[in-house]
Amino acid sequence: MSTWVEEYRKKLTTPDKAVGIVKSGDWIIYSYAANTLPVLDMALAQRTPELHDIQLLAGVSMRPHAVVKADPRGEHFTWDCVHFSVIDRKYYEMGRAFYIPLRYSEVPRYIAENISRIDVFMVQVSPMDQHGNFNFGPTISHYPAAAAKARTVIVEVNEDMPIAHGGYGNYIHISDVDYIVEGGHTGMPQIPSAPVTDVDQKIAQYVLDDLRDGDCIQLGIGAMPNALGQMIAASDLKDLGVHTEMLVDSYVDMWEAGRISGRKKQIDKGRMVYTFAGGTQKLYDFINNNPQVAGYPVDYTNDRFIASRNDNLVSINNALEIDLSGQVCSETIGPRMISGAGGQLDFVDAAYNSKGGRSFICMESTFTDAEGKKHSRIRPLLTEGAVVTDTRPMVQYVVTEHGKANLKGATTWQRAERLISLAHPDFREELIQEAEKLKIWRKSNK
Ligand SMILES: CC(=O)SCCNC(=O)CCNC(=O)[C@H](O)C(C)(C)COP(=O)(O)OP(=O)(O)OC[C@H]1O[C@@H](n2cnc3c(N)ncnc32)[C@H](O)[C@@H]1OP(=O)(O)O
Numbered sequence: 001m002s003t004w005v006e007e008y009r010k011k012l013t014t015p016d017k018a019v020g021i022v023k024s025g026d027w028i029i030y031s032y033a034a035n036t037l038p039v040l041d042m043a044l045a046q047r048t049p050e051l052h053d054i055q056l057l058a059g060v061s062m063r064p065h066a067v068v069k070a071d072p073r074g075e076h077f078t079w080d081c082v083h084f085s086v087i088d089r090k091y092y093e094m095g096r097a098f099y100i101p102l103r104y105s106e107v108p109r110y111i112a113e114n115i116s117r118i119d120v121f122m123v124q125v126s127p128m129d130q131h132g133n134f135n136f137g138p139t140i141s142h143y144p145a146a147a148a149k150a151r152t153v154i155v156e157v158n159e160d161m162p163i164a165h166g167g168y169g170n171y172i173h174i175s176d177v178d179y180i181v182e183g184g185h186t187g188m189p190q191i192p193s194a195p196v197t198d199v200d201q202k203i204a205q206y207v208l209d210d211l212r213d214g215d216c217i218q219l220g221i222g223a224m225p226n227a228l229g230q231m232i233a234a235s236d237l238k239d240l241g242v243h244t245e246m247l248v249d250s251y252v253d254m255w256e257a258g259r260i261s262g263r264k265k266q267i268d269k270g271r272m273v274y275t276f277a278g279g280t281q282k283l284y285d286f287i288n289n290n291p292q293v294a295g296y297p298v299d300y301t302n303d304r305f306i307a308s309r310n311d312n313l314v315s316i317n318n319a320l321e322i323d324l325s326g327q328v329c330s331e332t333i334g335p336r337m338i339s340g341a342g343g344q345l346d347f348v349d350a351a352y353n354s355k356g357g358r359s360f361i362c363m364e365s366t367f368t369d370a371e372g373k374k375h376s377r378i379r380p381l382l383t384e385g386a387v388v389t390d391t392r393p394m395v396q397y398v399v400t401e402h403g404k405a406n407l408k409g410a411t412t413w414q415r416a417e418r419l420i421s422l423a424h425p426d427f428r429e430e431l432i433q434e435a436e437k438l439k440i441w442r443k444s445n446k
């Protein structure tokens with residue numbers, strides 16, 4: 001019998017006993033994204049009445065949480081997020097979730113340096129291998145930093161979790177684990193790709209026109225990047241590389257269509273690099289035991305100096321609005337939180353600093369509200385309360401369904417002119433008048 005099997009037996013416990021170590025006032029990190037914790041979360045929720053002032057560091061929720069359901073007013077558990085998914089956004093609307101403004105690359109350092117203590121790290125893992133390792137499956141992110149900082153580490157084993165190959169940091173050894181809980185077959189969250197519209201396809205086409213054989217790509221989340229992934233799969237591009245933050249189903253489509261080889265990458269040659277994967281079973285099956293993918297901690301994938309070591313790094317991300325000077329908001333509507341900074345600025349920076357690299361900020365030119373009224377996403381000024389995700393000196397290409405413009409090095413009047421040319425025609429005249437008032441409209445502008 002291997003030493004690890006004996007140690008496994010000693011550390012194996014029930015969910016109730018494992019969460020029994022939690023005390024009022026504790027700081028807990030919950031694993032997130034596709035590594036949500038159905039069993040430990042349920043057990044902790046049952047202790048709601050007796051626990052107070054528990055700080056839960058979480059976010060990117062791909063399944064709803066029992067602790068939030070059990071405590072709808074947030075009187076026992078505070079839900080602090082490094083990024084909002086649609087589920088976290090609902091918690092926020094209930095007054096139940098808070099945001100930690102950070103670039104995603106900084107989360108491991110934030111855990112190491114800015115939190116005085118982590119009492120418990122609960123993380124969902126794959127079953128232990130013969131060497132005593134539990135694989136983190138689809139999400140590596142900040143988990144190595146959390147495990148290093150936490151006083152107690154509890155793993156929840158999910159028999160359905162894929163075993164993902166990595167660069168480093170993609171597993172935890174049993175000697176670093178305090179308690180093991182067997183969750184059984186709890187499945188993987190299924191996140192289907194967002195449906196693609198004609199507008200998404202038009203935007204994606206402008207980006208596709210710019211892509212070249214051998215580019216190394218990072219695609220953000222949402223319908224437009226999904227449209228682009230499908231269009232790349234159907235194109236004749238070859239030898240693309242992948243160095244991204246999130247791996248989604250469309251990477252599988254591109255790989256299966258023969259578009260991705262990673263042959264031209266300068267680092268992690270031949271491997272698709274990511275820090276978290278979220279999609280359908282197709283994606284989880286793809287990463288399972290596949291040496292062509294490499295999961296890394298987020299301070300590797302999103303570090304601008306590391307990511308930009310790949311030549312021709314092309315970053316493609318979505319935004320919510322942009323002002324005429326080029327400030328991009330991708331995380332709020334006015335003061336209302338939608339998502340978070342995530343890794344957008346990390347990749348805007350990395351792509352621009354990669355030799356031959358380019359960064360694209362994409363958005364539909366308009367937003368239609370619940371009453372059916374159209375609003376321009378290109379605005380004279382950002383909506384009051386909006387936060388700036390990408391500062392204007394950082395932004396390079398901006399794309400809407402009306403075209404593509406390079407803002408790097410452009411003067412204020414050139415920015416106004418170029419951005420107005422990307423606005424919906426119905427709003428252009430009004431934007432010109434506002435640009436005049438802002439003194440960024442040159443008399444000879446078209
Ligand atoms: C995982 C990765 O993305 S890696 C990439 C790096 N990270 C980032 O880019 C982080 C920042 N970016 C993001 O979070 C996203 O790309 C977003 C939010 C900009 C766009 O994501 P999408 O899923 O395409 O957003 P979507 O169009 O569905 O809008 C999100 C919400 O904002 C609302 N919204 C969007 N624009 C507006 C607007 N102008 N006014 C009011 N509400 C708006 C939508 O109705 C939707 O709300 P709902 O979910 O309550 O219906």
Ligand SMILES: CCCC(=O)O
Binds near residue numbers: 060104341344
């Ligand atoms: C966890 C961060 C997700 C994003 O960058 O959008």
